[in-house]
Amino acid sequence: MKSLGRRAEGERLERMQDSPRWHDGRFRNQHPIQPGLRDPAASMPTVREFLWGGERRTPGRALPTLNPHTVWARRPDSGLRATWLGHSTVLLEIDGWRVLTDPVWGARASPSTLLGPKRFQPVPVALDAMPAVDCVVISHDHYDHLDYPTIRALARSNVPFVTSLGVGAHLQAWGIPPARITELDWWETHTVPGTDLCITAAPSQHFSGRGLKDRNATLWSSMVVRGTRHAAFFSGDTGLTTEYALIRQRLGPFDLVMLEVGAFHPAWGDIHLGPANALKANALLGGGTFLPVHWGTFSLSTHDWDEPAETLLQLAPAHGARLLMPRLGEPVEPVQVDTVAPWWRDLQSAHAPAPLPAATTPTALPATLPWPLD
Template sequence: MITTLAIIGILVIAILAFTNLYPSFGGNSTKSQKVGYEQSQQFKEDKFRNVKPVPEDLAFSDKLSLAYTFFTTKVPNGRPKADLIPQKIDSISIANYSGEARMIWFGHSSFLLQIDGKNILIDPMFGAVAAPHPLLGEKRFNKEFPIAIEQLPQIDAVIFSHDHYDHLDYESVLKIKDKTNHFYTPLGVGNHLTAWGVSESKITEMDWWQETQFGNLKFVCTPAQHFSGRGLNNAQSTLWSSWVITSENENIFFSGDSGYADHFKEIGEKYGPFDLALMECGQYNQMWSDIHMMPEETAQAGIDVKAKKIMPIHWAGFKLALHEWTDPIKRVEAKATELNLQVIAPQIGQEIIVKDSVTTYPNWWQNI
């Protein structure tokens, strides 16, 4: 009994030391910052909240049961048979680009947006695993990227949607922080960046429906129905969001992570129509459908925001749910056809012209 208790004690101490000292867990809000967050309608009783009371606070036993189910369930075709090979893009062609607004997908929810002469990264997650440590998660589907991160040119702005590991990555921030002019995040997420050495002067935190001007571009922090947290005791300590990016000629929506809810219609009515909507479609399950859309809901959300076309994202990057890796794209395309909504599904690294309405993309994911 004494030996068992000693082992348990050592494990508890090790876990606490890991979660409190390992840098990838990021930073926490101060008391004075929380006082400021109280001005937000989303911040109540020391936590950020959705408009609807979701997600439910699961008991510890429920969390263990869910984790056990995830790690012990074998999913046929849960990963590609081989690594996804991206189309390559030359660093010079990026640095010298002066054409109309375009995007380059890095897989999952990460993009380079070149618009109005600016280079903007959206949820730049270039890590090998979506976890605080390389040993705690499955490898991403693509080992290579369209361009080595070190070869990216100066980045004018980085936009983050929330602080989960598959969107905000410690090692990625270290690689880009010195070549990035400014970071835009929902409330509280900036604390992770400052913990990793980013100057506070380079960070702008925003609440839902707040707008800011970035040169000739307008950034709007818009709602999402999701949650946050990187450690054992900081759930809902930072806000989550979607984003609107508007130039003189283009209008783009980025959903971040979200369950299906009324906010999509609100965003569409206030800021639509959109030339392109990047819509979450992947890592879903009926058990957590309140915080991740099912593919059919993704298509409907595209209609709600008044998108001329949508691109499914949050798939083809990581195995974070129990569905086949191609299930998201097949189901969203089927529903979009029913709704008469255009869907584009480019290969990782393939150029996406924001206002292009004629380019067709092959079903590159078949037989992989």
């Protein structure tokens, strides 16, 4: 199956093996996990709980969206603007350049077009209607961040890719020429040719893999995007780690911080943030304007689809966090937004559970999931 990707070999593999993060044939998290992140009393969700548990795992009707093209036609007054397009896909306009993070236009976060988590609704802007971008940043190789049909479509453009060590093997297998691929180890920086954009890979606490036998065969990273006047932090996927304080020291301060808040579970606490730990991570990073990502698009855990947003809204004042929570497709400049309108609450009364039909029950999966699918 082509969507599984390809393993690294040759010079690419040799460079991976030279990384300080490579041990015994795979990448590993380098920093000790903070105590208390994973609830010792929490059990892994069963397959049945993961696939059918909870009536509010999906919104009751389509989420409100905006058409951003009119706004995109003019440059941001402040020099920094972000448009959340769903999950971890953000069009970042920074100091005259455009960067697209973890682009996923596919219908499912899965190697299959028939099975796996299905997105709540299409991306508010079709991929072929997107403006030209100067760089695509990909944090790691999980299906909800590295999407085969999207990459195949982007292969027809000339856009360069910046990603983590090893992920380039997938990109190259799907039609991206090697000259357009830059793979970074943590703390390495790449200046995008023809621009003033500097992309730096930084630590995160996560894992990788697209199949049953390639766990941690590629690196996972957070990414820092810096222009001439502004800097933005993009978490990719991560648990809470004190390395965020080091990132702040070495690469901060940040005008915009994009942190994952969805797809969390008490038993997964060391590799996903969730909203409460995202607020702690934001503080470690210096408290820049906080744009939550990795929610509102796929049901990848057992919590309500809007729980990340509600919890953030409740906890943010005590942390002194400045939230930026736009609707899908709504371009926002961090310096111009002072309040949050909880737009997601309009959908609460219209919920209708949407369980999968019995015919799709996976009979070959284990009784419990040993780790998140994301």
